[in-house]
Amino acid sequence: MIYLVVLAGIFVASAWLELVVRTRVFRRWRRLLLTLAGTMVPMLLWDWYAIANGHWHFHMMTGLQVGIIPLEELLFFIVVPIAGILSLEAVRAVHGGIVGDEAP
Amino acid sequence: MTYTQLAFSAAALAVVADLLLRTRLVTRKVFWMSYAIIVFFQLLSNGVLTGSGTVHYDGDVIIGSSSPEGVRPPFVGDGRIAYAPVEDLLFGFAMILWSQTLWILWGRRGVDREPRSGPPIWVKSSEVSDVPAKP
Numbered sequence: 139m140i141y142l143v144v145l146a147g148i149f150v151a152s153a154w155l156e157l158v159v160r161t162r163v164f165r166r167w168r169r170l171l172l173t174l175a176g177t178m179v180p181m182l183l184w185d186w187y188a189i190a191n192g193h194w195h196f197h198m199m200t201g202l203q204v205g206i207i208p209l210e211e212l213l214f215f216i217v218v219p220i221a222g223i224l225s226l227e228a229v230r231a232v233h234g235g236i237v238g239d240e241a242p
Numbered sequence: 243m244t245y246t247q248l249a250f251s252a253a254a255l256a257v258v259a260d261l262l263l264r265t266r267l268v269t270r271k272v273f274w275m276s277y278a279i280i281v282f283f284q285l286l287s288n289g290v291l292t293g294s295g296t297v298h299y300d301g302d303v304i305i306g307s308s309s310p311e312g313v314r315p316p317f318v319g320d321g322r323i324a325y326a327p328v329e330d331l332l333f334g335f336a337m338i339l340w341s342q343t344l345w346i347l348w349g350r351r352g353v354d355r356e357p358r359s360g361p362p363i364w365v366k367s368s369e370v371s372d373v374p375a376k377p
Contacts, residue, residue: 166354177341219341225276231360235272239349
């Protein structure tokens with residue numbers, strides 16, 4: 139269960155930025171969903187390959203799996219990219235600067 | 243392929259994609275400032291996962307050696323940083339750069355470009371340049 143607690147910690151440690159720094163990442167949910175889909179496909183393929191070939195294995199898990207991929211790993215590839223995007227948008231909101239998606 | 247080979251390839255691929263797709267995040271200060279925050283939290287959370295024995299790695303596919311069951315790997319050394327294989331840093335870098343590249347790409351294409359982020363709640367709206375100050 140440690141893994142789920144760590145994931146919850148990452149989520150809490152990043153999600154507050156939406157409210158306090160007004161990152162507006164969750165509000166832009168269509169863009170977020172497209173980004174997550176494009177991230178999860180290659181990352182889950184990698185994870186599947188790594189688990190299938192014994193690169194890594196897990197202990198103290200919930201035991202819930204999709205095929206050979208643990209639920210915790212699936213959630214990892216959702217929670218961590220969101221935390222990264224929240225971080226990027228928070229730095230932009232506080233610091234300013236060009237990131238590349240500015241209106242032409 | 244080993245984890246080492248995959249991790250280096252993925253990080254290189256993410257940089258190439260970022261440059262070819264002209265998001266150019268690796269050339270931007272905002273990206274590196276956010277990555278500095280992310281990598282700190284990666285070392286922290288990944289340290290808990292590997293230090294607690296939740297995740298184990300096969301020594302044949304990493305620079306360091308396998309962590310025997312029930313024995314904590316070194317905090318630093320034997321190819322590890324904060325208990326985790328150094329490969330994890332490349333794994334994380336590749337995933338963060340690729341996901342942020344996609345985020346910027348969709349925004350550039352006009353999917354939810356607005357509302358822009360900010361201002362933080364501690365900044366008065368009158369101090370924000372693109373919002374007209376109240377008389």
